[in-house]
Amino acid sequence: MSITRLLILSFLFFAFNTSAESLPRQKFYFKGKVKSDMPKSFKISFLEKYPMSVIKVNDPYQGDKEFSFTGISLCQLFDLFSLDKASSLEVTAINDYVATFTRKECDKSDIYFVYKQDGKYITTELMGPLRIVRANLGVVDKLKLAKEGVYWVWMVQTLEFK
Amino acid sequence: MIETTFSKRRYITSIAAFFSVFVIVISIIYISYYHGFKELRTSQLKVYSFRLYSRAYLQAIAANYDTLKLLTDYRVTKNFENAEDSFVRLKSGLGIFQALFKESWKAGVRESRIESARAEEIIANYTKVVAEFDECLNGYESTGQMDFEKLESVERQIKDLTRILSFSEANYWKNRAQDFDDLLSRHRLIRTIFFTLSTLLVVLISILGLFGYKRIQLEEKIESNRMKFIAQSRMASLGEFSASVAHEINNPLTVILWRIKMLRKSLLEIEQDQELAKIIESIEVQARRIDQIIKGIRTLSKNTDDLDSEYFDLKQTLNQLHDIIVNKSLTNDFEFQINHGPEDVIIFGKPVQLIQVVTNLINNSIDAIANREERWIKISWEQDKKNVKILVTDSGEGIPKEQQDRLFELFYSTKQKHGTGIGLTISSQILNSHGGKLIYNHHSPNTQFMIVLPKAEMNHKKVNYV
The missing domain is CATH 3.30.565.10 (Histidine kinase-like ATPase, C-terminal domain)
Known part of the structure; x- marks a missing residue:
C-alpha cells in the first residue's frame, strides 16, 4: 500500500467520523438581562463561536474517571452574554431543576458550562448536551456527592440572567 | 512467704482484671465497627442510592408525560419543532434514567445490583422507542412526510413504558419498607452500643477516680509514716545515747558503792557513831537507787531483737x-x-x-x-x-x-x-x-x-x- 493511498484512506476515515457526529437537536434559551445582540434561543453550535476553555475533571457521575471537557466558565458566561447589571444566573434544566449562581463568586466557584467531552458533543446519556461541572475538586466522596451534586446541573435548557 | 503468695495472687488478679477489660473493650470496638460504623456507611449509601432510584423513575415518568403532551401539540399544530421538542424530552428522560442508575451502582449497594437487571430492561425498551422516534424525525427531515402510523406506535410504546416505570417505582417503594425497618434495627443496635460504651466509660472513669483517690490517700499515709519513722529513729538514737550515758555512769557508781561499803566498815571499826552510820546508810540507799535507775534505763534501751x-x-x-x-x-x-x-x-x-x-x-x-x-x-x-x-x-x-x-x-x-x-x-x-x-x-x-x-x-x- 502506497503512502499516498494510506493518506487518502486516513483522510476519508476522519472525514467520515466527523460527519458521523451530528449536532444535538436540543435548543437552549437566553432569558432576562441578556445583551441585546444575543438570540432568544440557540443550538449548541452557537457557543463554538466563542473562545472556549478545556478543563480536566474527575466526573463523579462517570466512575470518577478524568475527562477533558470543553466549555465556558461561569465568569465568561456573565461577561459574554449578560448585561453588566446582571448579578446572578438562574439555570433551569430540561426537567425543571433550577440552580442559581452569583456573578460575585464566579471566579471562586470554578464552575464551567461544558458541551464536549473528550472532543465530542455530550449525549443525553452523559447528561448533555449542556451540563455544569466543577473543576479542581479531585475525586468527590460518594456521600459528599449528594450535596456537591446540587450544582452539577444536567441537561441545561435555559439561562436566565437576573 | 505469706506476703509473697498474697502479692502473687494480687498480681494474677490484676492481670486477669486488665485482660477482662481489654477483651470487653476489643469486643465492643469489633461490634461497633462491623455492626455499627461499617453498616452505618452501608446504610448511608443505601439511603443515597434509594434516593437516586426514586428520582430516576419519577424523572423518566415526567419526561414521558411531557413527550406525550408535546406529541399531542404536534398533531394539532403540525409544527415540526413540537415533534423535535417531544423527541428531545423523551431522550432526556432516557438520559436522566441512565445517569441516575449509573450513579446508584457507584454506591455499590447490593440492592442496586438487584435493581439493575430491571433497569437494564427498561433502558433497552427506552432506547428502542427513542431510536424509532428518531427514525420518524429523520424520515420527515429527508422526505417532508411524517410517518404517523409509526409515530402512533411510538406513542403507544411510550405509554407502555410509562406504565412499567410507574409499576416498578411502586414495587420499588414497597420493597424499601423492609430496608427502612432494617435501618431502624441497625440504629437501635448503634444506640445500644453507644449507651454500653458510655456506661463503660463512666465506670472506667469512676474506677480511675477511685484509684486516684486511693493513691492520694496512700501517698499521704506514706508521708505520715515517713515522718513517724524519722521521729522513731530519733527516739532510737536517744535510747542508744541514754544507754551509753547509763553505762558511763554505772562504772563510777560501782566504785562509789564499793567505797561506801569500805568507808562504813572502817568507820564502824573506829567508833560507834549512830549518826554517822545513818548518814552513810542514806548515801548508800541513794546510790543504790541511782544504780537501779541506771539498770532500768539500760534494760529499756536495749535492742532486744538480737537477744536469744x-x-x-x-x-x-x-x-x-x-x-x-x-x-x-x-x-x-x-x-x-x-x-x-x-x-x-x-x-x-x-x-x-x-x-x-x-x-x-x-x-x-x-x-x-x-x-x-x-x-x-x-x-x-x-x-x-x-x-x-x-x-x-x-x-x-x-x-x-x-x-x-x-x-x-x-x-x-x-x-x-x-x-x-x-x-x-x-x-x-x-x-x-x-x-x-x-x-x-x-x-x-x-x-x-x-x-x-x-x-x-x-x-x-x-x-x-x-
Missing part, C-alpha cells in the same frame, strides 16, 4: 520492773503496786521485751490518769494450766467503746498530742511472737489490759533461769 529467748521467772522480771517504775510513781505521784501470784511462773521468751510491753502499758496509764483525783496502777497475774494472764489496771474508767476497736491499729492514738500510735501495736506484735496476745478487757470497771502468755513446758523447769 530464754526461760525466765515472771516474779523476778516484774520485780525488776518495780525498781524502774517505783521512781516514776514518786515523780508522777501515783500509787504503784505489784500483786504477785501464789506460785512461780516460768515463761520462755525475752524478759526484756516483756518489761518493755508492761512499761509501755504503765506509761500509757500514767498519761491517762495524770489529771484524775484518784491515781493508781496495779499489776497482778493469774494462771491456768496453759497460760498466765498479767493484768495491768489503772484508776481510769475505761476506754470509750468507739476507740476500743482501733486500739491496736498502727499509728492510731487516743492521746491528742504526744501519742505516736506505735506502742500498743509493737506490744501486741511482741506478745504474738511469744505465742501470746494483748487484750483490752472491756468488762473491767477500770482501764485494764490483759497480757496472755503461754507458760513454759514443765520439763524445762530444771534449767537455770534468770
Whole structure:
C-alpha cells in the first residue's frame, strides 16, 4: 500500500467520523438581562463561536474517571452574554431543576458550562448536551456527592440572567 | 512467704482484671465497627442510592408525560419543532434514567445490583422507542412526510413504558419498607452500643477516680509514716545515747558503792557513831537507787531483737520492773503496786521485751490518769494450766467503746498530742511472737489490759533461769 493511498484512506476515515457526529437537536434559551445582540434561543453550535476553555475533571457521575471537557466558565458566561447589571444566573434544566449562581463568586466557584467531552458533543446519556461541572475538586466522596451534586446541573435548557 | 503468695495472687488478679477489660473493650470496638460504623456507611449509601432510584423513575415518568403532551401539540399544530421538542424530552428522560442508575451502582449497594437487571430492561425498551422516534424525525427531515402510523406506535410504546416505570417505582417503594425497618434495627443496635460504651466509660472513669483517690490517700499515709519513722529513729538514737550515758555512769557508781561499803566498815571499826552510820546508810540507799535507775534505763534501751529467748521467772522480771517504775510513781505521784501470784511462773521468751510491753502499758496509764483525783496502777497475774494472764489496771474508767476497736491499729492514738500510735501495736506484735496476745478487757470497771502468755513446758523447769 502506497503512502499516498494510506493518506487518502486516513483522510476519508476522519472525514467520515466527523460527519458521523451530528449536532444535538436540543435548543437552549437566553432569558432576562441578556445583551441585546444575543438570540432568544440557540443550538449548541452557537457557543463554538466563542473562545472556549478545556478543563480536566474527575466526573463523579462517570466512575470518577478524568475527562477533558470543553466549555465556558461561569465568569465568561456573565461577561459574554449578560448585561453588566446582571448579578446572578438562574439555570433551569430540561426537567425543571433550577440552580442559581452569583456573578460575585464566579471566579471562586470554578464552575464551567461544558458541551464536549473528550472532543465530542455530550449525549443525553452523559447528561448533555449542556451540563455544569466543577473543576479542581479531585475525586468527590460518594456521600459528599449528594450535596456537591446540587450544582452539577444536567441537561441545561435555559439561562436566565437576573 | 505469706506476703509473697498474697502479692502473687494480687498480681494474677490484676492481670486477669486488665485482660477482662481489654477483651470487653476489643469486643465492643469489633461490634461497633462491623455492626455499627461499617453498616452505618452501608446504610448511608443505601439511603443515597434509594434516593437516586426514586428520582430516576419519577424523572423518566415526567419526561414521558411531557413527550406525550408535546406529541399531542404536534398533531394539532403540525409544527415540526413540537415533534423535535417531544423527541428531545423523551431522550432526556432516557438520559436522566441512565445517569441516575449509573450513579446508584457507584454506591455499590447490593440492592442496586438487584435493581439493575430491571433497569437494564427498561433502558433497552427506552432506547428502542427513542431510536424509532428518531427514525420518524429523520424520515420527515429527508422526505417532508411524517410517518404517523409509526409515530402512533411510538406513542403507544411510550405509554407502555410509562406504565412499567410507574409499576416498578411502586414495587420499588414497597420493597424499601423492609430496608427502612432494617435501618431502624441497625440504629437501635448503634444506640445500644453507644449507651454500653458510655456506661463503660463512666465506670472506667469512676474506677480511675477511685484509684486516684486511693493513691492520694496512700501517698499521704506514706508521708505520715515517713515522718513517724524519722521521729522513731530519733527516739532510737536517744535510747542508744541514754544507754551509753547509763553505762558511763554505772562504772563510777560501782566504785562509789564499793567505797561506801569500805568507808562504813572502817568507820564502824573506829567508833560507834549512830549518826554517822545513818548518814552513810542514806548515801548508800541513794546510790543504790541511782544504780537501779541506771539498770532500768539500760534494760529499756536495749535492742532486744538480737537477744536469744530464754526461760525466765515472771516474779523476778516484774520485780525488776518495780525498781524502774517505783521512781516514776514518786515523780508522777501515783500509787504503784505489784500483786504477785501464789506460785512461780516460768515463761520462755525475752524478759526484756516483756518489761518493755508492761512499761509501755504503765506509761500509757500514767498519761491517762495524770489529771484524775484518784491515781493508781496495779499489776497482778493469774494462771491456768496453759497460760498466765498479767493484768495491768489503772484508776481510769475505761476506754470509750468507739476507740476500743482501733486500739491496736498502727499509728492510731487516743492521746491528742504526744501519742505516736506505735506502742500498743509493737506490744501486741511482741506478745504474738511469744505465742501470746494483748487484750483490752472491756468488762473491767477500770482501764485494764490483759497480757496472755503461754507458760513454759514443765520439763524445762530444771534449767537455770534468770
